[in-house]
Amino acid sequence: MTPTPLATAFAPLQSSLATAELALLAVDLTSALLGVVISYIAYRGYRRTGSRAMAFVAVGFVLIMVVPWLGFLATLAVGSSRPVELAVGAVSEVSQLLGTLAILYGIRLETAG
Numbered sequence: 001m002t003p004t005p006l007a008t009a010f011a012p013l014q015s016s017l018a019t020a021e022l023a024l025l026a027v028d029l030t031s032a033l034l035g036v037v038i039s040y041i042a043y044r045g046y047r048r049t050g051s052r053a054m055a056f057v058a059v060g061f062v063l064i065m066v067v068p069w070l071g072f073l074a075t076l077a078v079g080s081s082r083p084v085e086l087a088v089g090a091v092s093e094v095s096q097l098l099g100t101l102a103i104l105y106g107i108r109l110e111t112a113g
Contacts, residue, residue: 056103060098
C-alpha cells in the first residue's frame with residue numbers, strides 16, 4: 001500500500017511535531033530536576049537550621065514541580081485515556097496549588113518569626 005499524497009504532504013509536519021514534543025518533554029524533565037535540586041537545598045537548610053519555613057518551601061517545590069511530572073510518568077505507564085488524563089490533570093493542579101500555598105506559608109513563617 002502506497003501512502004496517499006495527503007499523508008506524504010503532512011510527513012514533514014509530523015516530523016517537526018515529534019521534534020517539538022521531544023523538546024517539550026526535555027523542558028519538562030529539566031523543570032522536574034530543578035524542582036528536586038531546589039527541594040533538596042531547602043531540605044538541607046531545614047536540617048541544618050531546624051527552620052520550619054524551609055521545610056514548607058521544600059515540600060512546596062516538590063508539590064509544584066515534581067508531583068506533576070510523576071503524574072505524567074504514571075500516564076505513560078497506565079496508558080493515556082480521557083479519564084486518566086482528567087485524573088492526572090486534577091491531581092497536578094491540586095498539587096501545584098498546595099505547593100504554592102506551602103511556599104507562601106513558609107515565606108510568611110520566615111517573615112513573622
